[in-house]
Amino acid sequence: MTGTEDKTIARQICLELISSGGFGRAVYSDVEGLIVRPAHAARASDDGITDSDFSGDHDFDAGPGSVEYTCLTAAGPPLLADDAHAHPAMADMLDSTDYVVAPILASSTVIGMLHVAARAPLAIDGRDLECLGVYQGAAGAAFSRDAWSEVAVGHYTAVRQAVTAVVEDAGRIISADFEIGGVTSSDAQVPRLQSPAINFAIEESLTKRETEVMRLIAQGLSNAEIAERLFIGVETVKSHVKKVLRKIGAVNRSEAISLYLDNGNRSR
Structure with missing residues (x-):
């Protein structure tokens, strides 16, 4: 102990x-x-x-x-x-x-x-x-x-760190305004960012709105934050979250995030 x-x-x-x-x-x-x-x-x-x-x-x-x-x-x-x-x-x-x-x-x-x-x-x-x-x-x-x-907290922390890193990388690339040999960053080929692997098989089992909700759950957003982002009510978000968890066989948000992000390479 x-x-x-x-x-x-x-x-x-x-x-x-x-x-x-x-x-x-x-x-x-x-x-x-x-x-x-x-x-x-x-x-x-x-x-x-x-x-x-x-x-x-x-x-x-x-x-x-x-x-x-x-x-x-x-x-x-x-x-x-x-x-x-x-x-x-x-x-x-x-x-x-x-x-x-x-x-x-x-x-x-x-x-x-x-x-x-x-x-x-x-x-x-x-x-x-x-x-x-x-x-x-x-x-x-x-x-x-x-x-x-403890496991759920570990998953949540790892996901938040991964999302934060992706957002920071994207922000640096978007804000980079330099010119090399007359070619600006907007014309140059930007290296593809590495983002967390996504289990696309899960998205195929969800409706368009449920997929949007699942992606925001994976970013660590709360029900209130998701409602604000999608311009819908919190109760509607709760209903979507319940349907998502049931469809993918997760008992809570942390397990849903783990299933959504940990197995992406198998289903793409």
Whole structure:
């Protein structure tokens, strides 16, 4: 775990497992191979809920025979530990060998692990397994959403930079008014600019207006900016954007831009 957003998610999950899930102790750990790195923990007490971050002091190897090893290799639903399969390091953190562990998946990859233990004198039961399963899915969705957000921002930034570079190059050529041997720049052959590759197969599936909208989306324009550029209403733009996304099979603008610009060489 590296980002502040990821740390916030881990802390929130641990606190929710205590306050809403009713567990006595909860630990979120990052996973690297078979190395488990506890990152955040929370516990219930008579004085309320306390929580803390970790910085590598509690890392351990989930070797064969431990419930953590089975959890990482199976990447399935929550598993219940016992005296024979509880990992000593985690049992020490949870003050119990009677705990439940669940892998956290993002894009089919195990990126983390949740541990919970019941609040004494209660014991873990089937309902606790079901409850942790709900948090397991929610945590995976939260981390996946965060990862895809970073990808979308990267695509958006790359597209904006490419469009800006093309516009700047075009501006320099248009403004260049020089004369060589009596031939002005307007008469001379201007080298062809390299622009982002466009998937023309996508344009063939769109109407003329939808193509105009798609090109402006690729330039990073907002719905309001597109409406102003095309002299139409914002609601009309929204309708066109929805149709464009549906036709090209994109779930959002960033994916539409990626499909439109990344595959141009195949369809021209």
